[in-house]
Amino acid sequence: MKYFISMIFFLCSSLVYAKGVSAGTVIENSATLSFSMDEEDFSIESNIVKDVVNQLIDVSVSWMDTRAVLVNRGDKKRVLTFKVVNSGNGADSFSLASEVAGEHSDFETKKRKLYIDSNDNLKFDKNDKKVTAVALKADESALVFVASDISHKRSAIAGSQSFVTLKARSQRGGSGIKGTFHRGAGIGGVDAIDGLGGGVSWESGIYKLLNVKVVIEKNIFLNKRVTNHFYTNSVLTVQLVLAITGEGSVHNLNLTDVIPTEAAYVVHTLQLDGEALSDRLDDDEGRYLASKKQIDLDFDLLKASKKHTITYKVKVRKEQG
Numbered sequence: 001m002k003y004f005i006s007m008i009f010f011l012c013s014s015l016v017y018a019k020g021v022s023a024g025t026v027i028e029n030s031a032t033l034s035f036s037m038d039e040e041d042f043s044i045e046s047n048i049v050k051d052v053v054n055q056l057i058d059v060s061v062s063w064m065d066t067r068a069v070l071v072n073r074g075d076k077k078r079v080l081t082f083k084v085v086n087s088g089n090g091a092d093s094f095s096l097a098s099e100v101a102g103e104h105s106d107f108e109t110k111k112r113k114l115y116i117d118s119n120d121n122l123k124f125d126k127n128d129k130k131v132t133a134v135a136l137k138a139d140e141s142a143l144v145f146v147a148s149d150i151s152h153k154r155s156a157i158a159g160s161q162s163f164v165t166l167k168a169r170s171q172r173g174g175s176g177i178k179g180t181f182h183r184g185a186g187i188g189g190v191d192a193i194d195g196l197g198g199g200v201s202w203e204s205g206i207y208k209l210l211n212v213k214v215v216i217e218k219n220i221f222l223n224k225r226v227t228n229h230f231y232t233n234s235v236l237t238v239q240l241v242l243a244i245t246g247e248g249s250v251h252n253l254n255l256t257d258v259i260p261t262e263a264a265y266v267v268h269t270l271q272l273d274g275e276a277l278s279d280r281l282d283d284d285e286g287r288y289l290a291s292k293k294q295i296d297l298d299f300d301l302l303k304a305s306k307k308h309t310i311t312y313k314v315k316v317r318k319e320q321g
Contacts, residue, residue, distance in 0.1 A: 022138060023055035023090030023187045055186030057173040058087040058195035059094055061166055061203045064143070068161060068208035072246065075150040077113075079124045080205035082144045082166045086136035088195060090187045093135045094168040098146045101204055106160035108151035109207065114166075117143035133171065146205065158211040158248050167202035174199035212248040212304045216255070217241045230316050235266065240310040242302075249303045257295040259314055266313035270295060273308055286310070 021027075031046040064081040071078045086092055098112045115128040124145045134142050146166055173182045176198040186192035219226050221237040230236055240257060244250055259265055270277045270286050277286035277297075286297040295312055302308070 021053045021089060023053055023088075023190055023192075025053040027051045027053065052190055053089070054190045055090040055092075055172065055192040056088045056195050057092065057170045057182075057192055057199040058197060059092070059168050059170060059199065059201045060085045060087050060197070061168050061201040063166075063203045063205040065205060068206040070210045071150045071207045072210050072213045073150060073154065073156075074152045077147040078150060078207065080146045080148070080164055080166075080207070081124070082146065082203065082205065083141055084134055084136070084144055084166075084168050084201075085141040086138055088170075089138050090192075091135070091137045093133050093171040095133045095171055095174075096131060096144060097167050097169075099165050099167065101163035101165055104204075105162040107156035107162050107207075107209055108153065109148035109162050109164055110151060111149045112164065113147050115145040115147060117145070134168075148207070150207065150209075156209050158209055158246075160209040162207045162209075163204045164207065165202050165204040167200065170194070170199035172199070176200045210246070210248060212244060212246040212250060214250055214253070214302075215243045215245065217243075218257075232316055234316045236263070236314050236316065238312055238314060242308045242310065244302050244304045244306050246304045249301055250299075251301055253299040253302055255295075255297045255299075255310070259293050259295070261293075263314040263316050265290075265293070265295075266315055269311075269313040271311045272297070288312075 027050070029049040029051065033044040033046070035042050062083045062085075064083050069078060069080055084094060084096070086094070096114050098114060100109060114131050115124065116131045116134060118128045119125070122143065124147065128145060131144070134144065136142060144166060146164055148164060172185045172192050173180060173194045175194050178194060178196055178198050180194040180198065182192040182194070184191060217240070219239045220228065221239060222230055222234055238257070240255070242255065265288055267279055267288070268276070270279060270288060272285055277284050279288040281287050285299060286295065288294075289296050295310070297310060
């Protein structure tokens, strides 16, 4: 009498919380017994054991800016960019909170608000919505912006840094302790367990204080008077006042001013601080780019407490009211 036994057995305890298998997945397990007796072959199937994959809770937060975000005193809504990833095996919602790493920060940030990249354009804009939590499917991610106002206080010097932390915590678990069990808290009522990070993750972004500010003011003059009413064939003087305030300097500044279609540039009228600049591309700071119909100026270095005035003339081709 000979017996040949082959076992088909899929159950493994690690699969119950398998990261790569979706939470709620049913895994069926069975065994097959094959044997020969008295020169006849026989096969017997065991009962089917069904196991449900429970939910592994994991989240990661990463700061996405390539370097410290440069700010000035009194700035409003300066943005740090973070990526939040649901690295677990099932859908989850994550509470979001920002806080200042006070022991490492040299200056204050205030009125911090959180926004999600609502239109997926990878930048902060008026269409992004305020959030306190984000819902993500397994392996899904979201960009979250922390917008902060910068303190006016003058105690911090240029080069000072402020660290702001974004923290994400699972709403299904999130104990902060690896391996914590949450009965019935997973998708469809399956059990859940906090992963390596305990269902919580955080990372800090950095603001760096420049203490130098660039301001530009534009005015249009007709007969030496500021105006916004002019007529066909009027010759107008456009004035751009560039001011650098605070402490320090600004490098590689580019200024462009596009001339409206209703006006034409008057050649050889471009000036910087009363000195003529050529219209062509050469070694001086400015030029008129006819193909783009714009004034273009480049400055390698501008020091704070300096003010520069750029002027040029245009002739109106269409009446304006």
